[in-house]
Amino acid sequence: MSFRDQESGGEDAGRTSSSSDLRKPLLNTGSWYRMPPAGGMMGSRQSSLMERLGSSAFSLRDVAISATLCTLIVALGPIQFGFTCGYSSPTQDAIIADLGLSLSEFSLFGSLSNVGAMVGAISSGQLAEYIGRKGSLMIAAIPNIIGWLAISFAKDSSFLFMGRLLEGFGVGVISYTVPVYIAEIAPQDQRGALGSVNQLSVTIGILLAYLFGMFVPWRILAVLGVLPCSILIPGLFFVPESPRWLAKMGKMEDFEYSLQVLRGFQTDITAEVNEIKRSVASSRRRTTIRFADIKQKRYSVPLAIGIGLLVLQQLSGVNGILFYAGSIFKAAGITNSNLATFGLGVVQVIATGVTTWLTDKAGRRLLLIISTTGMVITLVIVSVSFFVKDNITAGSHLYSTMSMLSLAGLVAFVIAFSLGLGAIPWVIMSEILPVNIKSLAGSVATLANWLTAWAITMTASLMLNWSNGGTFAIYAAVSTMALIFVCLWVPETKGRTLEEIAFSFR
Structure with missing residues (x-):
């Protein structure tokens, strides 16, 4: 079947798929823009959305502003990532002296974030699949906050190591979920720039750890590490879920609302909606992938x-x-x-x-x-x-x-x-x-x-x-x-x- 053939039948297939064929999400994290179902067809999508949203629609009408703001909010995750990577460099001497660690024990402390990140990486794909991109970021933020607090109040190596492992797990989930979310919400002509914000945020996090590490004690530096994820969690309630994930989960109305918010309320999203629906319909025909x-x-x-x-x-x-x-x-x-x-x-x-x-x-x-x-x-x-x-x-x-x-x-x-x-x-x-x-x-x-x-x-x-x-x-x-x-x-x-x-x- 050619791509054009799939185009002609994809949207109908998306409409006629039974609800039993869809994998429902395990968690609905919600969004500020969620609206009650409206009667009628979606042919006049822009006008119906404008009527229901009123003046609030004008706040995110520009595609660049909307997608950029969403990217900046989720970029708090990579900043956390970078802060974790940079934390051990300026704090080595002080932690060893305060807790009486050997050099090998501190080396183990530094490497445990990678171990935790490997565990987080293994689970990141399934978390993002079943809970959603926003839900998985919320879950990743929690062990990061607990981990930094454990390090801050550590009296011996056990709390130090536990905190580092928890941080690593959260970072492992973040490192997969953030670039995927950005790629799925960004317009194609901005996807590279917005996607690169992920790595830019990591480098900013590293730099902040180096900078603050020269002036504050290591325990205070660990408390500062709580801030990115503490801001990220409430921030996620103000960004839309990935439209492509919503479409894959069969939440078609939410999918169209989310895409309209991201593209602006004066933008005709019909072509993009149809293309995503065709892709989702095609993927459903190959749901089970064998090795x-x-x-x-x-x-x-x-x-x-x-x-x-x-x-x-x-x-x-x-x-x-x-x-x-x-x-x-x-x-x-x-x-x-x-x-x-x-x-x-x-x-x-x-x-x-x-x-x-x-x-x-x-x-x-x-x-x-x-x-x-x-x-x-x-x-x-x-x-x-x-x-x-x-x-x-x-x-x-x-x-x-x-x-x-x-x-x-x-x-x-x-x-x-x-x-x-x-x-x-x-x-x-x-x-x-x-x-x-x-x-x-x-x-x-x-x-x-x-x-x-x-x-x-x-x-x-x-x-x-x-x-x-x-x-x-x-x-x-x-x-x-x-x-x-x-x-x-x-x-x-x-x-x-x-x-x-x-x-x-x-």
């Missing part, structure tokens, strides 16, 4: 691309570099490593902000190619500079030059990473996975990302102790593999609807 079906091109190719990008993102060594940035700066001869690490965070935020602006203009694929190429070049420069430093006399002019070169290369690497490989893999993962395997495949891809991040974080210190130059040479080789992978496999998704992207893999 053997994954071998089909329509499933295997997008799944391989999604997992490949998220794994290569972490194998580039970025988490290990950022986590041990202070030690690397010291090895490069920088005395004030905390200030240098904060400066690196500022650079990362600015570069990711540029990516947010460029994603829908330059395209995902081009930015990924530029990003990975820059990462290869800068990592080779850092590797060579460390190799040279290890073989010359400390204090010489060449030694000082190599120290500055390694520092410049490290900053340039963070810029190159932030321009593409930092944000875009999450954007593409949320765009290319077919709707009927998105929950399972998204969980697997997110789990692979967190598992790789944990492995890199655990091995980075050992590798840096073995050889600074050798470590960066290995990361350069992996970045070369990422460049080849992007050139051969990754398609351009700029300017295409989610339904068009899914159809292209058939």
Whole structure:
């Protein structure tokens, strides 16, 4: 059957599907815009909605404002994500001194967030599928709040470890749900920019942890970590649920209301409504996906691309570099490593902000190619500079030059990473996975990302102790593999609807 054939019959199939064929959501989180059913047909959708909403409709009539506001509210989740990642760096010495921890115990504390995130990643797809995108974010916020409070009041390592695990679980759910929600609510010409806000918010969270960590005690810093999710929970009641999820659950009236709120009350959404209905009707005809079906091109190719990008993102060594940035700066001869690490965070935020602006203009694929190429070049420069430093006399002019070169290369690497490989893999993962395997495949891809991040974080210190130059040479080789992978496999998704992207893999 051609796509045009599906178009002609998709809407009728959506209307005639019996309620027994639909998977009902387990939780209805509600929204401010929910209205009682109205009589009559939806042919005059805009006028009927305007009549029922009255003057309140004018507050969100602009598509850019509406989608952007929703994105900014859910972006509190990634800010929490980044704050969790950045918390351990400025607090290491104080926590070890106050609680009498050994270095290995603190290393375990740092890595437990990755362990919790892996558990959260496994459950994230099913939570988002059965409870909804908003419901899963609410559930993710609760263990984050409890975790930060446990760390703040910790008297020994047990509460510290428990809090870190709870934080990690919430972050694991957030890391999958937020990019998927943004991709499903954003207009196609803004999806890249709004999707990149996810990674931008992560970098802002890291930067805030670095900044406040220089001025407040570690317990107060943990209390500050409660704020993003504490604001997120009430904020979620003021944003619409994902229209595509509502359509998949068979809540067709809610689906149309949600989409109208997101697109503006003066916008004709008929074409988009029909396209989503066709896609949902087509996915219902293939509700049961067997393991053997994954071998089909329509499933295997997008799944391989999604997992490949998220794994290569972490194998580039970025988490290990950022986590041990202070030690690397010291090895490069920088005395004030905390200030240098904060400066690196500022650079990362600015570069990711540029990516947010460029994603829908330059395209995902081009930015990924530029990003990975820059990462290869800068990592080779850092590797060579460390190799040279290890073989010359400390204090010489060449030694000082190599120290500055390694520092410049490290900053340039963070810029190159932030321009593409930092944000875009999450954007593409949320765009290319077919709707009927998105929950399972998204969980697997997110789990692979967190598992790789944990492995890199655990091995980075050992590798840096073995050889600074050798470590960066290995990361350069992996970045070369990422460049080849992007050139051969990754398609351009700029300017295409989610339904068009899914159809292209058939």
